[in-house]
Amino acid sequence: MTYDSALEKIHSLLTFGSRPGLDRVKKLLRELGDPQDRLKYIHVAGTNGKGSVCAMLSSALVEAGYKTGLFISPYITDFRERIQINNVPVGRDVLADAVEKTFPTVEQLRENGVIITEFEYVNALQFYIHANAECDIVVLETGMGGLLDCTNVIKPPLCSVITTIGLDHTAVLGDTIEKIAEQKCGIIKSGSVAITSAQDERALEVIEHTAKELGVPLIRSDSVALEVISQSLRGSEVRFKGKAFTIGLSGDHQIENAKTALAALEALNKKQLISVGINSIADGFGKAVNPARLELLGDDPIVLLDGAHNPNGIEALKKAVGRFLPDKKLFCVTGMLADKDIDSSIRLLNGVFESVYTVPVNNPRAISAEALAEKYKSACADVKSFARAEEAFDEALSKASEENGAVLICGSLYLAGEIRPYIISRLKK
Numbered sequence: 001m002t003y004d005s006a007l008e009k010i011h012s013l014l015t016f017g018s019r020p021g022l023d024r025v026k027k028l029l030r031e032l033g034d035p036q037d038r039l040k041y042i043h044v045a046g047t048n049g050k051g052s053v054c055a056m057l058s059s060a061l062v063e064a065g066y067k068t069g070l071f072i073s074p075y076i077t078d079f080r081e082r083i084q085i086n087n088v089p090v091g092r093d094v095l096a097d098a099v100e101k102t103f104p105t106v107e108q109l110r111e112n113g114v115i116i117t118e119f120e121y122v123n124a125l126q127f128y129i130h131a132n133a134e135c136d137i138v139v140l141e142t143g144m145g146g147l148l149d150c151t152n153v154i155k156p157p158l159c160s161v162i163t164t165i166g167l168d169h170t171a172v173l174g175d176t177i178e179k180i181a182e183q184k185c186g187i188i189k190s191g192s193v194a195i196t197s198a199q200d201e202r203a204l205e206v207i208e209h210t211a212k213e214l215g216v217p218l219i220r221s222d223s224v225a226l227e228v229i230s231q232s233l234r235g236s237e238v239r240f241k242g243k244a245f246t247i248g249l250s251g252d253h254q255i256e257n258a259k260t261a262l263a264a265l266e267a268l269n270k271k272q273l274i275s276v277g278i279n280s281i282a283d284g285f286g287k288a289v290n291p292a293r294l295e296l297l298g299d300d301p302i303v304l305l306d307g308a309h310n311p312n313g314i315e316a317l318k319k320a321v322g323r324f325l326p327d328k329k330l331f332c333v334t335g336m337l338a339d340k341d342i343d344s345s346i347r348l349l350n351g352v353f354e355s356v357y358t359v360p361v362n363n364p365r366a367i368s369a370e371a372l373a374e375k376y377k378s379a380c381a382d383v384k385s386f387a388r389a390e391e392a393f394d395e396a397l398s399k400a401s402e403e404n405g406a407v408l409i410c411g412s413l414y415l416a417g418e419i420r421p422y423i424i425s426r427l428k429k
Helices: 003-016 023-031 050-063 092-110 116-134 177-187 203-212 252-270 276-285 310-323 342-348 369-377 389-402 414-429
Strands: 042-047 068-071 081-084 137-141 157-161 195-197 219-220 227-232 235-240 243-247 295-301 302-305 332-333 355-358 383-385 404-412
Touching: 003 023, 003 092, 003 116, 023 092, 023 116, 023 342, 042 050, 042 177, 050 068, 050 137, 050 252, 050 276, 081 116, 092 116, 092 195, 116 295, 157 252, 177 203, 195 203, 203 219, 219 227, 219 252, 227 252, 227 310, 227 342, 235 252, 243 252, 243 276, 252 276, 295 404, 295 414, 302 389, 310 342, 310 404, 332 369, 332 389, 342 369, 355 389, 369 383, 389 414, 404 414
Parallel strands: 042 137, 042 157, 068 137, 157 195, 195 219, 302 404, 332 355, 332 404, 355 383
Antiparallel strands: 068 081, 227 235, 235 243, 295 302
């Protein structure tokens, strides 16, 4: 089987949508020999910050010499970003071989009335690949929730990490912070340890209650003494345990994510489940990358790519540009999915942008560029819709160059994935 054929097989399952629940993926994994039971995990759930925390954890573990698997979602430009070993996407041949060996099981289950969705299959695929590679540890990011997320078929992990919780996927997870927190806390298991980022008081109460009910020690990120020396769009200089180093991810929210990752590493070091020293942490956090998270793609003019798509993420983005670009005129290229809290996000960005250029996103859940433009008119005087994101970026880049401004692309990780290769190519000219 070729790599392209393997991708076609995987994406053919997209038509079955997303359906929370564990029964289907358990049946698939049972047929594959339960590869998930051969691995150790750090399990990460939350609304914002999951990907960055996973990137830092994985990088530190790799620097410490552990063969480290990483599962994240969604990917930005290459599907193989979702399944990595030692921070390198698995090879095309590895993925193709794994699909060739496992997809017949999906087809057999379908004949018996068990319909496997794309995310369920990709999740099973990463368990299969990481187990066959004999990874020492896997950093496992949930998809949408926690309790009913198909990553939650694992036995008690080394630790469960809950990053910042906010309102997102409300149609599936619930329409309150408390309900969403309950779903995220589904990854906390007896016999493990739990870590939490700074949280809304309502979310924290649910997390604390869950941990107490299960008899699981809970460690808060604010217990980590991380000193911030300086910050810029290129990252943050920090000091931890007397060691100064750079976090390659930018913004105050990444400081919080770093404290969360440090809390997890310190807890596991203390329990002697891992041995990750300060030098491995420093080198790992410096090398950690997470594309489309306040990613600096250009300097003259400044071009920032960010996948912020919910109020919490937008708030972090607004704070970052306010800090790092206080005197710059900002030209925004944006597209969003219709099922996100668009109105709240726009209210947060009222008056932030000089111009807003709305674009379509190649996703069936996307709001049209025209409809998004109408919504943005309440927050910006100059709003224009485009048929293609590339055209909108070209105009934003031109305007920013003329007026010593900056370009910001935000609103959707799907948009970020579509336009990122074009931006990189365009800025090289």
